Structures are given as structure tokens and as C-alpha cells.
Amino acid sequence: MRVFPGERPLLGNSEGAPLPDSRSELPPIIRRTEFVAFALAGLLLIAVVAVLYIAKAFFLPVVMAVVAGTMLSPAASFLERQRVPRAVGAVLIVVAMTTIVTFVFALIASPAMEWSSRLPELGAQLKAKLHVFDRPLALWSDLQSMLGGSEGLPSFQLPKIEWVQPTLEFLSPTFTEFLLFFATLILFIASWRDLRRGLIMNFSDRDARLRMLRILNEIEVHLGNYLLTVTIINVGVGVATGVVCAVTGMPNPAGLGALAATLNFIPIIGPIATFVVLVVVGVVAFPSIGGGLIAAAAFGGIAFMEGHFVTPTIIGRRLALNALAVFIALAFWTWLWGPMGAFLSSPLLIVALILKEHLMPSDGPQLPQA
Template sequence: MRILPNDRGSGRETAGTPLPEGKGEQPPVIRRAELVAFALLALLVISVVAVLYVAKAFFLPVVAAFIVGTMLSPAAGLLERHRIPRAVSAVMIVAAVGAGATFMIGLISSPLMEWSRHLPELGAQLKEKLHVFDRPLALWQELQNMLGVSDTLPAASFQLPKIDWVQPALEFLSPTFTEFLLFIATLILFIASWRDLRRALIMTFGDHDARLRMLRILNAIEGQLGGYLLTVTMINFGVGAATGLVCAIAGMPNPAGLGALAATLNFFPIIGPVAMFVILVAVGVVAYPTISAGLIAPLAFIGITFLEGHFVTPTIIGRRLELNALAVFIALAFWTWLWGPMGGFLSSPLLIVGLILKEYLLPVDDPQLP
């Protein structure tokens, strides 16, 4: 009797029979060790943020001195090559930067003090100019009444905010004397001893490859931050000069102070230009007899910031280091929340340092798409 081989024995699979799933096709399983490691990392990040927030009076001046000192170190090296001792170079550089900052603060504070003395008169003028919005506000109130909304806009006249906000604002914007003294002392000592600190950081590692990697990291941080400060300062001064020129042509009061304010606020990405536009609108509405005339300088400022943000800055800075707009905004919001206005100034340099460390310490290959 002959036995015919069946389908299974012949190696053929019948139609409709499911194939066994391979081991490699199973979905990834989150292991307990990975979950514990993620939880510990999250706790570490929360602890570090909490310490930085609570000890702001110490960490903010020190970190600011390290970042600004790294930016100014190339200038100290240039003076040192001209046979000027590094300690003397550090004092000279800090004094020059302080003089420039004092000059900018003087340009800004002069019109601010003048406007603060005439605050009631400016409030009355602003109240008269805002009468143009009475009709739209009345229509909005009628619409809310038709919809049955109880929280209608109050019919009270425009009231100028009280002066109580000035002192809290100054306390928020200006550091204490102790923080300022700590910043200046740390900055001078950091610039004066940066070369020895570099050598100590490099020689900390015993392996040759580790030393070479640390040297590359320090060179990249110093080069990128130094170039960033020089480039951004030149761009912001250009924005300030253009804004002051536009304000002078448009007949705005104190165009030099407005230009200095525009240059200063432009160091804070995204938020600074928006705040400057609001200030120009407020000054223009008060200074001109009509609202349309007061919007000339703000609209021109929008054109200046558009050209700077879409053509000048990407062309100059984007060639050396690309910064994602979302990453810049998140870093700005986080550091401003953590350390106030100075944290907002340090947000982009700290983001640059983080990207450099990620590039050298966590190199990854480009993923191969299926």
C-alpha cells in the first residue's frame, strides 16, 4: 500500500492557515529596570530645577558669569597676545562692557523718568485717544446682552493704573547688590583664570580620547558663544539704530532712547520685539493727534524685525548653528520663569551649550528609514 505525502509533510501550507509569528515581530516590552531608570532621571531633573529655583541668588550670578565670561574669553585672549596680562585684560573688558551697559541704561532711563513725571497728563491724552473705541465697545456690550452674558464690559471711563506697580517691577528687573557684586567678582576671576580652568578640565581625564573630546567641547563652546555674542550684539545694535532713525523721521519723542530700548529688548528673542512694538504703539498713540499717525513707527518697526528675523539673523547665525524656533521659545519661557529677565537673556546661550554637549557626548547615527 502506497502512502501519499500530505500537504504538511510536503512543506506546502494550505490556504487560510495563519503563519506563526516571528520572535522579532513582537512589540517592545518596557522592562522594570528601564522604568526605574526613567523615574530616577525624572526625579533628578526635578531636584536640580528645584535647587536652581530656591538658590537663585547664588546660581544665577555664577552661571551668568560663566556664560558671559566664556563669551568674552576670546577678547581676553586677543589682548593677551598683545602682551597684556590676562588679569589686566579681564578688568579692562569688564569695565568696557560695564560702561557700555551704563550708557544704554542712561539712554533708556532718561525718557522713562521724564514720562513718569508726566504720567497723569499722558493718561488724560490716552483717554481722549481711546474714545475711538467707544462704538466697538458699545456694540460688543449689545452683543453680550443679546446672548445673555452677564459679564459685560464696565461702562466706567478709562483709569490710569496706579503707581504701585513701579516698585515691584524695579525689584523684579534689577538684581540685588549682593548678586551684582557676586556676578562682577566671578566674571573677572573667570576671565582671568579661564586658561588654567581649561587645562584643569582637560587633564582631569586620564584617557587620551576623553581629553581630546573635552578639548573639542571647550573649543566649540567658547567659539560658538563668542561668535554668538558678537553677532547678536551687532545685529541688535543695527536694529536699535534703524528703530531710532525711523522714530526720528516719524517725529517720535526721544528717538535715541527708543532705539536703545529696541536694541536691549532684542536680546530677548520673541518676547523682546513684541514688548517693543507695544511700547511704540503706546508712545505713538500719545504723541500724535491721530491713531493712524501714531502707528507709523510701530509698523515700520514690524518691517525692521521681519527683515532681521527672516533674512539677517538666519543668514548670519544659521550658517554656524541652527536653533529650532520651538526650542528657543521653550528655553526662553523656562529660564525666564526660573530666573526672571536675566534667565531670558541666558536662555539662548544655555541652549547652545546644551546642543554642543549633546553633539559630543551623545552622538547618534542617522536612523535608516524602512
């Protein structure tokens, strides 16, 4: 087609018809602003995690106190309705909680100290009883040598004593962290009503205030119910474990039951650790390996019933927690803050789900159930 000077060429095919607009058929394009927003959000998340990890000595006691204070706020409200000043009620609640925790840890610490003083003797007994596995290990060594692997029996060696002090340093907070935790907990419980009011009135829009009020109410109710329900369940697990240990003749059944109840507050890891402890104690305390595994096998049945039937039936009605989400949260917070992070993983996951439900509601059409 010839175009004369000063004329604009016609866009079209050879017959002069305009080309169809094909923009709707193009794939979606990520704009530069969206990419920058995603990158900034990722960098912000990395920075927050790094700060929480580096400043663990400050953030862990504070977050622990805030979560525990939110769980215990209904008890302070109950005492306030009984004409007990909230500040006095906060002190009474913290003193009662500290007394209970100290009593439980005393039950656990007494046999633990006794067994740690006899560690070389108990290690020799455990090593002698594990000679029953010499034959399977010899067969495994022969198989390795036939396949061209390294020869020789793998020898059983006890861990050295040097691991005790680093472990205690890892598990035990410092005095400053304890002081920060208790001070923050008492002040948080005592001033929770004013904090609620300040958080709500911080928004000028009425709808935003109502949303914040619903979020705070739901967090307080769910965390309080979670603490009460999980405590009752874990006390039941501890009592059942203690009874099983007493019936089977395990040493110090009260301490083992208290250990089972305490570790059961940590999902997944806690029951596994209790099972391992029962196996080791049973193998050392009983003359035969089969007799020493009875209590551990009974606890495995108790933990299975609790984890698959009791806890999902009770807690699942209030707030369903996905098993994968619980596992990922447990792994992340345990890596970040150790054992206390493992304890906080489920409450923090509950808070995150409540915030997601209110701040990002799914009002759109839902996919049909498979």
C-alpha cells in the same frame, strides 16, 4: 497523552512536533531596572530645577558670569597676544562692558524717569484718545446683551502706580548679586585657560580628553560668535529704530533706539515689548492715532526683516536653532530666572546642542529627508 511516573512530558503538538519559539514576536518589555533608572533621572531633573529656582540669588549671577565670560574669552585671548596680562585684560574688558551697558541704560532711564513722573497726565491723554473705540465697544456690548451676556460697556482703566515698585524689584538684582556677578566674571576670564586645562586633564583617557577639548573649543567659538553677531545685529536694529523715530517725530529717538537694541537681545519677547512701547508713546505723543502708529509699524517691518532674513542667514550658518526649541527654552528660563533667564536662553540652548552633538552623536542610519 499519558505520562508515567518518572517521565517528563513532551512539549509539542498532538503529532509530537515542538512548538515554534515565539519570543521574537512578543512586544518589548520595560524591565524594572530601566523603569527605576527613568524614575531616578526624572527625580534628579526635578531636584535640579527646584534648586536652581530656590537658589536663584546664587546660581543666576554665577551662570550669567560663566556664559558672559565664555563669550568674552576670545577678547581676553586677543589682548593676551598683544602682551597684555590676562588678569589686566579681564579687568579692562569688564570695565569697558560696564561702561557701554551703563551708557545704554542711561539713554533708556532718562526718558523713562521723565515719563513716569508724568504718568497721571499721560494716562489721561491716552484715555481721551482711546475714546475713538467707544463705538466698537458699544456694538460689542449690544451683541453681548442680544446673546444674553452681561450688559454695560467695558471701561478703560489705567493700571495703578503700585505695580512700579514690584516691577523694579523684580527686574533689578540686589547689590550682592551684582558683586557676585562681577567678581565671578573677572576671575573666570582671568583663569579660563587654567580652568580649560584642568577640565581636560581631569580625564585619564586620551579620547575623552580630545572630546572635552573639542567641546570647550566649540562652545567658546560659538558663544563668542553669537555675542558678536547678535550685538552687531541689535545695534543695527537700534540705529534703524532711532532713525525711524527721529524721522517720524517721536520724542527721544535715541532712548527708543537704545531700548529697541537692548530688548532685541531677548528673543520673541523683546521685539513685542518694543512694539508695544512704540505704540503707547506714539499714541500719547501724536494728536492722531494713525500718526502715532507710523513708528511702530516701521519697527514691525524692521523686526520682521531682522527676524526672518538677517539673523537666520547669519547665525543659522554657524549653528541652526529650531524655532520651537528656542521658544521652549525662552519660556522655561524666563519662568525660572526672569528677564536675565530670557537673555540666557539662547546661549544655554547653544551649549546644550553642542553637548548633545558630542556626547550623543547620531552615527546610525538617518531617515531620508521628506
